[in-house]
Amino acid sequence: MKIYNTFTKTKEEFQPLNPPNVTMYMCGPTVYNYFHIGNARSFVMADIVRRYLEYKGFHVKFIMNITDVDDNIINKAFEEKKSTIDVADFYAEAFFEDVKKLRMKEANFYPKATLHISEMIGVIKRLEEKGFAYNVNGNVFYDVSKFSDYGKLSGKNTNDLESGARVDVNEEKKNPLDFTLWKKAKDGEPSWDSPWGKGRPGWHIECSAMSTKHLGKSIDIHAGGNDLIFPHHENEIAQSEACFEQKFVKYWMHFGFLNIQNEKMSKSLGNFFTAREVLDKYPAEAIRLFFAQTNYGGPLNFSDELLNSAQKGYEKILNLAEKIEREIKLNSRSAVIPEFDVKKYYSDFEKVMDDDFNSPQAVAVIFDFIRATNKIIAENDNIDSNFYHGLKQFLKKTAENVLGIIHLDGLSNELNPNIDNEQIELLIKKRDMAKKEKDFILADQIRTELINLGIILQDNKTGTTFKKINVK
RNA sequence: GGCGCUGUACCCAAGUGGCUUAAGGGGAAGGUCUGCAAAACCUUUAUUCGUCGGUUCGAAUCCGACCGGCGCCUCCA
Known part of the structure; x- marks a missing residue:
């Protein structure tokens, strides 16, 4: 190196x-x-x-x-x-x-x-x-x-x-x-x-x-x-x-x-x-991503606009990480293990970091990885959990342990203490009922109510999930 | 005055001779999915890299000149 x-x-x-x-x-x-x-x-x-x-x-x-x-x-x-x-x-x-x-x-x-x-x-x-x-x-x-x-x-x-x-x-x-x-x-x-x-x-x-x-x-x-x-x-x-x-x-x-x-x-x-x-x-991970996206030796301007853009990038990583975490919890066994060459991403990551710690390119490797895996996840139903374990390992070793632009532990975070997970699940069930009865007005009301509490709902094929956003 | 850094798309930014007729993130536009969203995916967004010359079969990348921006020479990451 x-x-x-x-x-x-x-x-x-x-x-x-x-x-x-x-x-x-x-x-x-x-x-x-x-x-x-x-x-x-x-x-x-x-x-x-x-x-x-x-x-x-x-x-x-x-x-x-x-x-x-x-x-x-x-x-x-x-x-x-x-x-x-x-x-x-x-x-x-x-x-x-x-x-x-x-x-x-x-x-x-x-x-x-x-x-x-x-x-x-x-x-x-x-x-x-x-x-x-x-x-x-x-x-x-x-x-x-x-x-x-x-x-x-x-x-x-x-x-x-x-x-x-x-x-x-x-x-x-x-x-x-x-x-x-x-x-x-x-x-x-x-x-x-x-x-x-x-x-x-x-x-x-x-x-x-x-x-x-x-x-x-x-x-x-x-x-x-x-x-x-x-x-x-x-x-x-x-x-x-x-x-x-x-x-x-x-x-x-x-x-x-x-x-x-x-x-x-x-x-x-x-x-x-x-x-x-x-x-x-801003979360530490977003700040670190902001820094890591530029070579360490040169100047870098600081502004809220730039920090916000880094924060968006961080959320992209976070969304995948949360998806992975949920799937691992589900622990589903199936024959579906998509072809995916994680090794390539490790070697790309090392190749660029070996060159005087080129963190901007390392970040680019992470984002390439994210796009590739999101695509696979979108195109396959019922993927075996082992696949997700491999993805998690990669993020853990590179994005977390080296760059520190994601923190995988405790992802179902406790950012907003005003409402606990059980209450949220209850409201989600209520909303699902409303949706089944085509009462979209009520369904949307519940969703808005939760957004105001910093809870974002996402309707997926397998059901509704939620995430807490940082209301800083 | 001396030493050093820097000028790449709407914004940030990587790339320092052919793999790049230029990564990645953000933004914007269109599309797929969706009751609507969100997330995600797909497509589009620099024939061009401060300007002008030169070297080379070939340059954003090397050389020269010029024009900008910044830092250190005083405590400062």
Whole structure:
């Protein structure tokens, strides 16, 4: 399988360092706010990458860090007159909730920066000993001029950077590109003891320290949004490779932005929707389908119109899944087992996903599968249940376990608690009677009544079925 | 200024030299089924891939120029 590596700007054959193990690090949130739907795009796409690697049989160790100390958190705590710990805990909790709602598979571990201070100090100390860091009055900086490969990930050279450098006049830095490893504490800020006095870690150092501690000095995949390429990931390379003298990351993966009207969604621009607001309006599966329908690397616009269109697509998958579920419950034995080559769909799915996780084409395979199976179902009466088991397996393994665009468990959902299934069945019986007596006015009344409760009736050859729609 | 991404139907979007005289989703139009619906299925909806040149037996795909849109270089997925 192939994977696009930002470092080489080419698709490369994926060969993990220690197969079948794969180590994967994803830059997680800074917990000073709810994360927005643009962040969610990166998280979900990383989730799909991870799940596909697992589908392929790799043993993936997936880690996502939580930045729980930084300027934004301190500012937020000040604004809300809370402690930084309370702010960080609150939003970390919210992060876990939202990520779960997005149906992301849980990471193997979510390391927190504040629980790895000593590891970070260790890395900084070593950098200082090796001459890559310098201390000015308790602020420790990384000396970019000492790392000759600086800029190799982002394709920047230090001369260009300096000439185009925007502000950040810091008298203490030798060079404007130097970045903070350890930040001297100001009054009232959270701080830890260190060889350079009380202070707190810079942002970049946490990923170097935590990635190394939990995944090793060299890892297979390090992922994050495009905006992290420079300076964040560039700085991580500078730190880790100067410190440990070995290649930090084999494959760098970066995700495109979610835009609003062609502009990057970002917290600083204020043009964002939080993931939880969007999750209140649309099912996670529809959101994931929306993301999966575009290649992960490019930009993607966000709008209600686009989300609605994805939701329609999701309902198409859902309709088939529900049909399958009903048929499996009926457990009918018959001689009718239609010819159908499920294997072809598995191999198509793998073929496109093997090509740098081409999820849009994977989604297309799923929809091809849906059309083909719907056709068979429409053209055959009384199909043996075993046929449906095969279909379910396919959806389970691909659409659910890898893409997460359907959730097969508990499909006869409980979205609307205002009415229970027995009441619905009773009304359906009443309507059937009315239909038999050609009292279509009453029959339609019942149907309308149910629609208002979020219940859609469908008259099929075998009888009337219903489904509950999400009345969000 | 440097580095990078991007321009494909009404909308979203895949495809990066012949398998594609261009996937898939949404929308629209017509049809089948149905008491009517819903769901589902069938048909139609780009001889064309920002523009202009070039390379090639052959290009949306390679090269050049030009015109748009976006991002990073400052915290940001």
